[in-house]
Amino acid sequence: MRAITISSYGGPEVLTYTALPDPVPGEGEVLIRVRAFGLNHAEAYMRSGAWGDVAAVTGIECAGTVARDPSGRLAEGTRVVAILGGMGRTRNGSYAELVTVPSSNVVPVGADLPWSDLAAVPQVYATAWSALHGNLAVRPGQAVLVRGATAALGQAAVTLAADHGAVTVATTRDPGRAGLLRSLGAARVLVDDGDLAGQVAGLGLTVDAVLDLVGNTALRDSLRAVRPRGRVCQLGFLGGLGPLPDFDPLTDLPSGVQLSFFGSAFVLGGPDFPLTDVPLEDIFGKSASGAYRARPARVFGFDEIVAAHRLMESGDALGKLVVTVP
Structure with missing residues (x-):
């Protein structure tokens, strides 16, 4: 062969x-x-x-x-x-x-x-479905932020979350891609400037769950973007595979926030x-x-x-x- x-x-x-x-x-x-x-x-x-x-x-x-x-x-x-x-x-x-x-x-x-x-379909949709329903236990009406949404896996996550009845917030580094994400069902699109937590707070948004495809370089910010007792699932490493230095649960993990990882591979x-x-x-x-x-x-x-x-x-x-x- x-x-x-x-x-x-x-x-x-x-x-x-x-x-x-x-x-x-x-x-x-x-x-x-x-x-x-x-x-x-x-x-x-x-x-x-x-x-x-x-x-x-x-x-x-x-x-x-x-x-x-x-x-x-x-x-x-x-x-x-x-x-x-x-x-x-x-x-x-x-x-x-x-x-x-x-x-x-x-x-x-x-x-x-x-x-x-x-x-x-299979890899990206099976992975996104498993993280949304297994790790994040998303319910209809909840607000889900998909960080890194223009990637194939991110697009699958936006599609599945919106179809499930979640209020889906999608992020991209390129404002020109907002229309694509809205066409998949995103209720709102944010331009990722590295401070999504600040944007979420400034807009008065309540985020119940974050699906983070960017990974270690953005994880601290993603943890700050979710509401108290919300959930964050890291699903990818689009920002690079470098380790997260000096992560300290005492200062970096907000009280009550649940952090998980899904390594589908x-x-x-x-x-x-x-x-x-x-x-x-x-x-x-x-x-x-x-x-x-x-x-x-x-x-x-x-x-x-x-x-x-x-x-x-x-x-x-x-x-x-x-x-x-x-």
Whole structure:
């Protein structure tokens, strides 16, 4: 099979095309013929070496058809999506024509969507749904602030929160992207100047929950932006992977505020966070009907992976990037 491998840790140019033996599914695994895969910032971290030694073939999600399921659960040709399960990290991932995935991380799909549209949904929507409903326990009518909302994951979070009936406040560093966020359901858009807590206070807003994709560089400010006894979930590191220096709960964590983290790349689809908890079929259905604007911002060919990674890291993608596999 053709695969895209990490030749050495570094920039997008280290991604190279290689012929590898076709993988063989073991017990509890499914072999998938990949038709498209979404790009995720986690793959840039893996490619760069920021997460230490990882599998040669990266890629943490895909859409395709079942090539073989030794258990007989899924018939050959069944349309499926696959998420995580160690892909790209502890086992070869989805940047290839074929991939083996733990069966617990494979979900059959009934929605009639093109492969590129299917691949744009699973990782970002499953992650956003898990954080909104699991970590933040968001209820209809509550005010949710999504920090880093123009990223693909942020757009999914805005869409899901608004659809759930939350009053969604979205942030962006570019005022020109406010219209995009409002079209996804954001009731209000704030330009992130690094002092969102000050903006929230100045506007008299009450924020019940914050979903922070920016990460360590903004965490202290996010904690100050939420109401007493509110919740903050850190979901990403768009501001960089550098550690948060000298964090002191006594001075940095407001009394009563609950702080949590959701590392989907390590747990989603596992026994504690099963994919059966995520209403993926409903999400696909709403994407197919147009209720969710979940289509990819741009679709690349398999031979354009370096350009795709460069665009992802530029911050100018304005949504999910997808690669199709011929």
